[in-house]
Amino acid sequence: MARKNTDxxxxxxxxxxxxxxxxxxxxxxxTSNLAKRIGMSEGSIFRHFPTKQDIIISIIEDVQNDxxxxxxxxxxxxxxxxxxxxxxxxxxxNYLTDNKGITMLLxxxxxxxxDAALKSSLxxxxxxxxxxxxxxxxxGIALGIWDESIPVENVAMLYMGIPVSLNIDLILSGGEFHxxxxxxxxxxxxxxxxxx
Amino acid sequence: MARKNTDxxxxxxxxxxxxxxxxxxxxxxxTSNLAKRIGMSEGSIFRHFPTKQDIIISIIEDVQNDxxxxxxxxxxxxxxxxxxxxxxxxxxxNYLTDNKGITMLLxxxxxxxxDAALKSSLxxxxxxxxxxxxxxxxxGIALGIWDESIPVENVAMLYMGIPVSLNIDLILSGGEFHxxxxxxxxxxxxxxxxxx
DNA sequence: TACCTTTGTAAGTAATTACTTACATACAAT
DNA sequence: ATTGTATGTAAGTAATTACTTACAAAGGTA
Numbered sequence: 001m002a003r004k005n006t007d008x009x010x011x012x013x014x015x016x017x018x019x020x021x022x023x024x025x026x027x028x029x030x031t032s033n034l035a036k037r038i039g040m041s042e043g044s045i046f047r048h049f050p051t052k053q054d055i056i057i058s059i060i061e062d063v064q065n066d067x068x069x070x071x072x073x074x075x076x077x078x079x080x081x082x083x084x085x086x087x088x089x090x091x092x093x094n095y096l097t098d099n100k101g102i103t104m105l106l107x108x109x110x111x112x113x114x115d116a117a118l119k120s121s122l123x124x125x126x127x128x129x130x131x132x133x134x135x136x137x138x139x140g141i142a143l144g145i146w147d148e149s150i151p152v153e154n155v156a157m158l159y160m161g162i163p164v165s166l167n168i169d170l171i172l173s174g175g176e177f178h179x180x181x182x183x184x185x186x187x188x189x190x191x192x193x194x195x196x
Numbered sequence: 197m198a199r200k201n202t203d204x205x206x207x208x209x210x211x212x213x214x215x216x217x218x219x220x221x222x223x224x225x226x227t228s229n230l231a232k233r234i235g236m237s238e239g240s241i242f243r244h245f246p247t248k249q250d251i252i253i254s255i256i257e258d259v260q261n262d263x264x265x266x267x268x269x270x271x272x273x274x275x276x277x278x279x280x281x282x283x284x285x286x287x288x289x290n291y292l293t294d295n296k297g298i299t300m301l302l303x304x305x306x307x308x309x310x311d312a313a314l315k316s317s318l319x320x321x322x323x324x325x326x327x328x329x330x331x332x333x334x335x336g337i338a339l340g341i342w343d344e345s346i347p348v349e350n351v352a353m354l355y356m357g358i359p360v361s362l363n364i365d366l367i368l369s370g371g372e373f374h375x376x377x378x379x380x381x382x383x384x385x386x387x388x389x390x391x392x
Numbered sequence: 393t394a395c396c397t398t399t400g401t402a403a404g405t406a407a408t409t410a411c412t413t414a415c416a417t418a419c420a421a422t
Numbered sequence: 423a424t425t426g427t428a429t430g431t432a433a434g435t436a437a438t439t440a441c442t443t444a445c446a447a448a449g450g451t452a
Contacts, residue, residue: 105307114224164361
């Protein structure tokens with residue numbers, strides 16, 4: 001097979017991992033299947049990643065940087081809180097529906113491996129989202145837009161249920177989730193909770 | 197090892213499966229580890245279940261019967277809808293915190309195997325809960341207690357986020373979830389959405 | 393040109409997997 | 423007591439796993 005730089009190969013490998021997870025399930029993610037999917041030899045994979053586990057870790061790091069990074073920009077922007085919340089929610093829904101392999105990876109990896117480092121990364125992704133939502137809500141309360149007596153922590157937890165149960169729906173339905181205006185309808189519900 | 201009836205052994209095996217999943221992760225659920233955990237020979241396991249997969253399926257059937265059965269009784273009772281919703285939510289929270297192995301099993305199995313029959317069972321568990329919540333809400337609307345203009349399907353989805361994100365918290369924190377009055381606080385939020 | 397590093401591969405490795413086989417014994421029914 | 427069935431085990435099985443080794447060639451640099 002033609003030579004390519006490690007950074008290119010790493011991207012190809014990570015993409016193939018997500019591809020396999022989505023089409024065949026995590027169970028079928030073997031280095032042998034991975035090599036076949038890319039069309040390279042199995043040994044070659046280990047030129048670009050020291051272990052199979054390191055591929056997974058690298059993917060999770062990507063999620064931190066790309067997805068959480070994007071949400072952080074929205075949450076910290078100077079837009080009105082209501083608008084921030086809307087962009088935040090829709091960005092989440094879009095990311096999850098566009099990256100179904102990642103969805104399945106995050107979900108199963110936590111309970112599959114019981115690896116401490118991995119769990120901690122996943123916990124960070126989960127908690128970062130919760131914190132960013134809390135920030136938006138607190139900003140809205142500070143501006144006098146929303147009810148200051150609501151338990152912010154609990155609303156954030158309820159909010160997190162939206163992406164997470166969307167995740168489950170996506171996995172169980174094989175990726176065919178098509179609720180019209182899903183994110184705007186969900187936003188209305190959350191706004192009703194926040195209303196004074 | 198002393199002889200016991202198949203039905204007793206099946207229970208022991210299923211309990212050991214949940215035990216291993218919770219303490220060591222699904223990855224370490226091999227028939228070899230399973231036999232060690234129970235203290236019986238590996239071959240003996242196959243006296244009581246035809247395949248390893250059948251053990252998982254049997255556990256999921258238990259969830260259908262025990263957990264969903266319990267929820268169905270609550271949802272169909274003649275109590276006022278508000279009270280039904282409260283019992284329903286608290287029963288769910290209690291079941292999940294008391295059965296952490298099951299929690300992890302349900303979560304990872306869907307994305308791990310990509311097995312159609314298994315996915316369909318899990319989908320049923322998820323959808324049954326959603327439908328029962330919807331029934332309670334519709335009853336409340338019919339009685340004139342709650343706002344008839346709310347999108348019931350979306351509220352049910354939002355509701356489902358509660359058990360599901362609780363699940364994630366449990367998995368990632370290693371089972372140490374201790375939010376005071378979690379279910380009553382969450383109930384307040386849902387009731388605010390339902391309010392006229 | 394000569395040389396060195398990077399990227400590629402085929403053919404290994406030992407360990408683990410789910411499951412089977414052959415045989416032994418416990419126990420209930422006759 | 424005899425017999426048949428259910429339950430137990432030790433020692434297999436072939437397949438698969440993640441990863442290694444030994445070697446070849448590509449391509450940049452001197």
